[in-house]
Amino acid sequence: MTIQQVAEILDARVLCCEDKLDTEVKTGFGADMMSDVLAYVNGQGLMLLTGLINPQVVRTSEMMDITCIVFVRGKIPEIPVIELASARGIVLLTTQHRMFGACGKLYSAGITAG
Amino acid sequence: MAAITLQYIVDGKDFVSCGRASEQVKQNLKMLAFPAEAVRRIVIAMYEGEVNMVIHANGGVADVEITETLVRVRLTDTGKGIPDIEQAMKAGFSTAGEEIRELGFGAGMGLPNMAKYSDSMVINSTVGVGTEVIMEFKLD
Numbered sequence: 015m016t017i018q019q020v021a022e023i024l025d026a027r028v029l030c031c032e033d034k035l036d037t038e039v040k041t042g043f044g045a046d047m048m049s050d051v052l053a054y055v056n057g058q059g060l061m062l063l064t065g066l067i068n069p070q071v072v073r074t075s076e077m078m079d080i081t082c083i084v085f086v087r088g089k090i091p092e093i094p095v096i097e098l099a100s101a102r103g104i105v106l107l108t109t110q111h112r113m114f115g116a117c118g119k120l121y122s123a124g125i126t127a128g
Numbered sequence: 129m130a131a132i133t134l135q136y137i138v139d140g141k142d143f144v145s146c147g148r149a150s151e152q153v154k155q156n157l158k159m160l161a162f163p164a165e166a167v168r169r170i171v172i173a174m175y176e177g178e179v180n181m182v183i184h185a186n187g188g189v190a191d192v193e194i195t196e197t198l199v200r201v202r203l204t205d206t207g208k209g210i211p212d213i214e215q216a217m218k219a220g221f222s223t224a225g226e227e228i229r230e231l232g233f234g235a236g237m238g239l240p241n242m243a244k245y246s247d248s249m250v251i252n253s254t255v256g257v258g259t260e261v262i263m264e265f266k267l268d
Contacts, residue, residue: 049235052172066232070179073147074232077154077175079168094144 015039015124017082017105020061023119026084029106030096037081037105041128044086044117048074055080057128063116067091072098081105086113132156132194138178138203140187143231149190150175153201160194162267170199170265173245176238177203177261183228184208185259199265201246209255216251217243 018035021028028035040059045051046066051074055062061082062075067089075083082105085091090108099106109116121127134156136149154171174190181188185207193200210216217239224234243249246263253259 046232047229047235048232049237049241052176053235053237053241068231069144070146070232073151073175076151077147077168077171 017061017107019123020082020084020120020125021107023123024084024107024109024111024116026107026109029085029090029108030100031103031105034081034103034105039082040126042117042120042125043080043128044113051075051078055128060128061120061125063113063120065089065113067095069095069098071095072102072104075099075104076102082107084109084116086111086116129160129196132160134192134194136190136192138181138187138190140182140185143182146182147175147178150178153192157194157199162199166199166265166267169245170201173242173263173265174201174203176242177201177263179233180238181205181207183224183231183233188258197267199267201261201263201265203261203263204258206258209257209259210251210253211255213251213253 016036038059039061041057042061043055044063046064048070055078060080062080063084063086065087085108088110150171157167185205188205191202215221219240220236222234222236228234247266248264250262
């Protein structure tokens with residue numbers, strides 16, 4: 015599905031890179047530990063769901079070729095973090111859904127574990 | 129292709145810029161048209177090392193040597209050193225405090241991950257003096 019569809023499923027707000035909403039995502043990974051993202055994430059068309067909002071979320075995503083970050087529990091990072099993602103073409107979404115609910119909705123819609 | 133050598137200073141006080149060196153290496157390797165999977169292994173391992181230097185050693189220096197067949201990443205710091213390397217290599221072992229865990233790191237996966245993604249890894253460390261990690265990545 016596209017990131018646009020992810021945003022619709024999660025009633026999410028787009029924080030940056032609106033021009034990349036037609037990018038395809040196939041797999042997702044939910045974690046607040048970036049160490050685990052680096053240790054376990056594998057796959058293409060990856061999306062990260064996290065409650066962590068520091069710059070290292072963007073750096074980690076860049077390393078792992080993650081194209082979209084969904085901040086759960088209504089979290090919104092500070093402007094410099096949004097700018098960091100924007101410069102790297104990583105779409106940022108924020109949703110009020112909690113981690114379990116957000117992952118469940120996406121899994122039901124066909125996103126597999128990354 | 130002649131060997132390319134790159135050096136980066138990793139600022140230990142700046143968590144925001146942590147990862148910049150690995151990002152630049154990624155861009156360089158992509159520009160040199162290295163295979164995506166190799167680039168991925170190299171930058172993940174280097175980024176883990178960069179994070180380690182920032183959270184445990186107040187920064188350090190990253191030297192990267194690139195040839196057609198091999199990438200060598202050497203990370204050196206003058207931090208507190210690793211008293212028991214064997215223990216540090218165990219998945220899940222970490223001396224990181226709560227502050228670091230809140231940042232999303234310190235799960236004890238850094239060194240095991242670096243070993244997993246590299247083809248060889250050597251750690252030389254002296255308590256109170258510093259640590260040197262040398263990782264090599266072979267390119268087919």
